[in-house]
Amino acid sequence: AQSVTQLDSQVPVFEEAPVELRCNYSSSVSVYLFWYVQYPNQGLQLLLKYLSGSTLVKGINGFEAEFNKSQTSFHLRKPSVHISDTAEYFCAVRVNQAGTALIFGKGTTLSVSS
């Protein structure tokens, strides 16, 4: 079975500061890794995904994540955050088979203040 642990439930930062949201996963088989963002009263929007290849993945809104197989981690980073980045962020894994469902972590609330 697969599982996801998001190490921080809340991350407060000031505008223009860098941020890292941490995610560790557990799986006995190969998985794909995802980060989703959820704004208040909205559904989930895909930020980025790691399927294979380069371990550094770039996504939308200036976010990037690095896959580290030895540490089973997939941390999300942004060098300079904006107020508009305030949202809930979810790390998710999926077995690399067509039609399998996502398994989500509990989420990290990113709060950006001026």
Next chain:
Amino acid sequence: EAGVAQSPRYKIIEKRQSVAFWCNPISGHATLYWYQQILGQGPKLLIQFQNNGVVDDSQLPKDRFSAERLKGVDSTLKIQPAKLEDSAVYLCASSSTRQGPNTEAFFGQGTRLTVV
């Protein structure tokens, strides 16, 4: 391309009442998922359909929850009778199998259920 549509957006019911949620996936998407997202937690898969067949319903509380996707397109999720702990956002998502393992799941805006 139209996204995943869900209705209603919000619903308040009393415990022991019944409620139904509707989802219209992206056109052509064979796979449909229902997730439950309790406040402060990540989404949890309730049921997954492939066309009109159930792929995984292992986490669906079958004594009170039911779901169907009769024609392989729209889906409804029903709760009867509702309990206080069913208060959550119910998210519908769909994906295409045509891209193989690389397929992405697209989410609707969700239905926020409050049971009082």
